[in-house]
Amino acid sequence: MKAAGFGEWLRGGLLVLAAGGSAWASEAARTPAAAYLGPSAVAVSGDGRVLYACLADARALAIVDLPDVKAIRTVRLPAEPTGLTLRRDGQRIYVTCAAAASSVLEIDAAAGEILANFPAGHTATAPALAPDGQRLYVCNRFDHDVSVIDLEQRQEVARVAAVREPIAAAVSPDGRELWVANLLPASPANRFGVLAAAAAVTVVDTRTLQAAQVRLITGSTSVRGIAFTPDGKYVVLAHILARYHMPTIRVDSSWMNGNALTVIDVGRREVLNTVLLDGFVEGAANPWDIACTADGRWICVSHAGTNELSVIDAPALLATLRRLPLVAFSNAAFFNGNSDGYSASTGEDVVNAPGFLAGIRRRVKLSGVGPRGLAVRGSQVYATEYFTDSIAAVTLNAETEASLRSLPLGPRPQWDEVRRGEVLFHDGRLCLECWQSCASCHPDGRADALNWDLLNDGEGNPKNTLSLLWSHRTAPAMASGVRPTAEAAVRSGIKHILMTERPESEAAAIDAWLQSLQPVPSPALVEGRLSPAAERGRQLFHSDRCGCAKCHPAPLYTDRKTHDVGSRGELDERSAFDTPMLVEVWRTAPYLHDGRYTTIEQLLAEGKHGGADKLSEEELAALVQFVLSL
Ligand code: HEC
Ligand code: HEC
Structure with missing residues (x-):
């Protein structure tokens, strides 16, 4: 496929259109798959003049000229793009296209031409390049491993085991280590205390390909973002901190799900600490991606549940955390002098308490919905706004409030009932004070691998979170069958877990989205068939x-x-x-x-x-x- 004009697009190649132009709309109308664009991951060229975005729903790569979105070219892809990375010289772009047998495409960044297709594992995502550009690492989410692709030999040369659903990756600035975020804990869920359920980070020595695990603090789950600080000394992660040991009697003060940032000391391979991104009186639901500016000044986190960007003063955060003891247990803030024997935390050293970041973090409200992938270039931060088919462009500024623009990639989408349900399911603003969304415990409509003591069947008998795939076809709901239908469970979830009242039409839309979920083919199948x-x-x-x-x-x-x-x-x-x-x-x-x-x-x-x-x-x-x- 070559970069070309509008006519070429209509023949199945590329599109050039003015932002918000009608060309896209007419194309979208003809192909239902392109009804939404769904920008997910994003990258920006070294000179800051071109932005690349995966369009998950449109199954395309968008190439956008900055700073104004005068022209958007798109490259059609064979499957849903899940991640992308740009070679340092800006000439090649690598895009993971997810399937049971995924493909990783090498694309000429200027021409938009697909140059090579490397096969990878099940649901490839998060491609990461070695600094010298010779190797490409790709997470195979449902194979629980990482493909090592040698770009000189032009083939995959090794697979390295991760823990569970590796979903984000970062290579150290010196290229010696690859750090991989695993989405979910892999432990039994019926244990309590410091060694209970937590997601882990896999560290791969890129020379020997030996892997080690760094366990996050108890309750860490839904880890979606990982980045190095530019000096290579720290790895930062964006994730949920589930206080699943607590009865679900309240939602405020990060009582159920907190939204967290973990800092890991790379040299010692140890968690330095985990802090909550939540405020005192308002949560910052569903952290998604994380990025650092090249000057080491700011750490940015996108909040998919509250349509915000957290902008954190990195030196101030690191200086504070180096002074404080690790709070290895997510409930320490509440168990003051608790019986588990962890040191009681009071005052400013309550690291896992909401409001900890007061004074060193700004919350930038975005105008689009569902911010996910982040890219940073200089003082410019770009966040894909998944549900509004737009990109937020934020200019960071130490003295004044960050300034914000929204770049539309097409006309603002008209959500149908199913899409509206998907939006609501991921929306932390439904929840009283924005602490969590349905997706906080049900990532991708599935399960967080934790036990929760919901109060529907009495107190003190926690249950493992259920996947919501086909719940509407398999009534009754809940492990004990206490809810007659999934519809009833959805409505009680809104009322008793998000602690709010919402119009019936919203519950109905959530039903519609959940009913639209399709199973992912099992990684145990061989070419789609039983072994x-x-x-x-x-x-x-x-x-x-x-x-x-x-x-x-x-x-x-x-x-x-x-x-x-x-x-x-x-x-x-x-x-x-x-x-x-x-x-x-x-x-x-x-x-x-x-x-x-x-x-x-x-x-x-x-x-x-x-x-x-x-x-x-x-x-x-x-x-x-x-x-x-x-
Ligand atoms: C704090 C975590 C948490 C949150 C937030 C949450 N759920 Fe759940 N959900 C669970 C757990 C745990 C179960 C299983 C409970 C059981 O078996 O008794 C469950 C079960 C369900 C079920 C029944 C599934 C089945 O097949 O039986 C539905 C439907 C459901 N949740 C929908 C929702 C919706 C919709 C939301 C948002 C309004 C939501 N949940 C928010 C934890 C959560
Ligand atoms: C008498 C009915 C019955 C029979 C027979 C039975 N199961 Fe089950 N199965 C259940 C019930 C009930 C549960 C849930 C128990 C619980 O949650 O404590 C379950 C749970 C499971 C689970 C766990 C699913 C999950 O998501 O946690 C698997 C897997 C499973 N069964 C497979 C099998 C296989 C394989 C067999 C045959 C060897 C089998 N079952 C025979 C009733 C049955």
């Missing part, structure tokens, strides 16, 4: 000997009834639980209503679930393969 082992497992699953299908009948793999399968735990008030749907169960560890098992193998063998412990080792492995393929 031979999984095929043997399928027969066992449906056999009388195993009897799994009695309670988990296809196609939803649930009989929608509650059963006592001997899984009652110490904290439970009941013995019978709703039979879970098994589609996408490969993605929703930990398992059972209290998240006690991290693998299907453990559930079936140790948990003796469905009598599967009586199978031979080989049969058990086959059954596990089948369940993981659903």
